[in-house]
Amino acid sequence: MDELKDGIADYVVDSFHTAQDKLLRQNTGSRIKTMHVSDLVSPCLRKSYYQRLYPMYEMTDDMRSILFHGTVVHEHSKLAPFHEITMCYDVTKDLAYPPEDVKQMDDKQREGIISGTVDDVVKYGDHYVICDKKTYNSKGYTKKEVDPSHALQVNIYNVLLTEAYNITAKYGCVLYLDKMKDLKELPMVFELDPLDDVKEFMRSAYSKLSDVRPPEGEICFLCNGKNKLGKIYCNYLDQCVKDGNRFDKK
Numbered sequence: 001m002d003e004l005k006d007g008i009a010d011y012v013v014d015s016f017h018t019a020q021d022k023l024l025r026q027n028t029g030s031r032i033k034t035m036h037v038s039d040l041v042s043p044c045l046r047k048s049y050y051q052r053l054y055p056m057y058e059m060t061d062d063m064r065s066i067l068f069h070g071t072v073v074h075e076h077s078k079l080a081p082f083h084e085i086t087m088c089y090d091v092t093k094d095l096a097y098p099p100e101d102v103k104q105m106d107d108k109q110r111e112g113i114i115s116g117t118v119d120d121v122v123k124y125g126d127h128y129v130i131c132d133k134k135t136y137n138s139k140g141y142t143k144k145e146v147d148p149s150h151a152l153q154v155n156i157y158n159v160l161l162t163e164a165y166n167i168t169a170k171y172g173c174v175l176y177l178d179k180m181k182d183l184k185e186l187p188m189v190f191e192l193d194p195l196d197d198v199k200e201f202m203r204s205a206y207s208k209l210s211d212v213r214p215p216e217g218e219i220c221f222l223c224n225g226k227n228k229l230g231k232i233y234c235n236y237l238d239q240c241v242k243d244g245n246r247f248d249k250k
Helices: 002-028 045-053 061-075 099-103 148-165 195-210 237-243
Strands: 082-090 095-097 113-124 127-136 171-178 184-191 217-219 246-248
Touching (some): 045 217, 061 127, 082 148, 095 148, 099 113, 148 171
Antiparallel strands (some): 082 113, 113 127, 171 184
16 A cells, blocks of 8 residues: 555656646747847856856756746736746847847847846836846845846846837846745845946857857856855856866955
């Protein structure tokens, strides 16, 4: 009987994982084959460089759970009519293109284009606000400020929004949702940076990620093991150490 129960339990869990995988494939299957906003905002650009050059497709249970949480939250929490809108912007030509046109381009034509999907753009009084939702585990601590990479992501969305729809937001809001507390909300509002400054960063980051040489490797929480479990969060550490040219930004 115990063996039968164990078999049923394993079957149910496997079926749930299959359902998760199906949803995640639906969510990522339509991603346009360009560089993505997420490539530009990693704490270490070299990690993004390796991910594009040596993609890893193995789906661990932890990664599946993280992605599943995010997908469900994004798809079922519409804050405004302007929700889950994909935009494409060429950093070299300073031009926006409709996603449908970019999908028809060949690889050469897509060079220079960055795509991204904004969660929500809401109107508060006279101000447009770009909202981005992030799930996280508080583990007993309370966030005091927005993560720099999350703020950067919203700033890049503002460039895409301006060029694609002629809408410029003055404020961004990252809505943190704590998985340890039933998705308890923690909104963090901040003023957005000047568009020209963000565009300059985008051009520089795109150039580094497009080079034949990897960008500098930044030693950070992804690879320094300075956490309670001593865990390494970058699968490319060995390659990074081999390539050298690493720095520790403190």
